[in-house]
Amino acid sequence: MAEKHEFEFQIYNSMTKQKEKFKPIVPGKVSMYVCGVTSYDFSHIGHARAYVAFDVLFRYLKHLGYEVKYVRNFTDVDDKIIKRANELGEDALSLSSRFCQEFLTDMADLHCLPPNEQPRVSDHMDQIRDMIQKIIDNNCAYAVDGDVYFSVDNFPNYGRLSGRKLEDNRAGERIAIDSRKRNPADFALWKAAKPGEISWDSPWGPGRPGWHIECSAMSVAYLTETFDIHGGGMDLIFPHHENEIAQSCAACPNANINYWMHNGFVTANDEKMSKSIGNFFTIREVTKLYHPLALRHFLMGTHYRSPVNYSIAQIEISSEAVYYIYQTLEDCDGAISQFQEEIKTSGKKYSATDDAKKCVKNLRNHFEEKLSDDLHTPTILNAALQEALRLMNKILGMLKKKLQKPQKLSNIESLIQLEKEVRGVLDVLGLLSSSTYSEVSFNAS
């Protein structure tokens, strides 16, 4: 059961376009699905942003006491994968499997907790074919020459997430006209195999799934057709998530997802990231130069729905901020262990200073208030946490001077309490570095 907390957890729902109180379908339990990567290359910092944002959500829900089932897929069958595999003369599934592994390495470096399930398309062909068949049976899709298309005209609610109307997709502008489609906005559920392409058998001939159907089929397989949270980058609202809703509801009229969450874009040097203009950064390129947690800190320094701009100047600032955090914790550990014997033998209980007590309380309140407000990480990193770190350093400075025993031990007690609270906050934010983590070895409270 979720614990009682002072602040009500609110999240911005892209479907209703407002912040809403979070209420899970099953009390105490949360089911969430986040669209994963198409694994044909190293992931870039735009991917890092999405998965750090949803990792903060995952961690915070657990902190609130929920039992969370988090599913994040791998698209391991796709046009881009097939194209890259052909270029490299490599088997498509072996190429995608290699980059799934690289992605997992990046996620571990960025302290993103592993989801409970990480399904791959190639392992779920039965579920995908079954769902396509259901959509055909329900008259919302049609097969033509080995392809299967979703018929948007037979799904009246099409466009309710993105707010797009079918007239907005004027034929020939964004979608190449295909005379076999009944409506230019119809999209592929199944694609007939071209010669030499990897394929799976199906009632419509050998082929492979269209991109969108996998998330509908795999979310049903792991979370059922009704679940709490669906997340992804803003660029997925249309067409990917719009099409997912259409497919899921066409296959199962009761399908429903209560909260849609989308993270904002990443630009680099104030421009859209692009390989051709040289401002494209993979996670690996950044983490070769900076601590991965500096990248995580940088990404959390902006609210997840706002655009974030990557630049060397910004990552340098985060790098210094992370260094300052770990240096402070290490100095605290040093001071506490230095006085450990003295505290044990003093036989008297010294309480923390009023300043320290106030600071601990403030950090705890501020942390829950801000994270409960649609995961507002920047104000925690830039305000309450800074205040606590400043006070810890001030106390560390005072301990270097000659102090009376009661004052000295009261300051140590202050450090112990401050450090415990700061570590707790860093843990939920995924910023606790295991290499500097050493459990405070005694609890003087």
Ligand SMILES: [Zn+2]
């Ligand atoms: Zn998806």
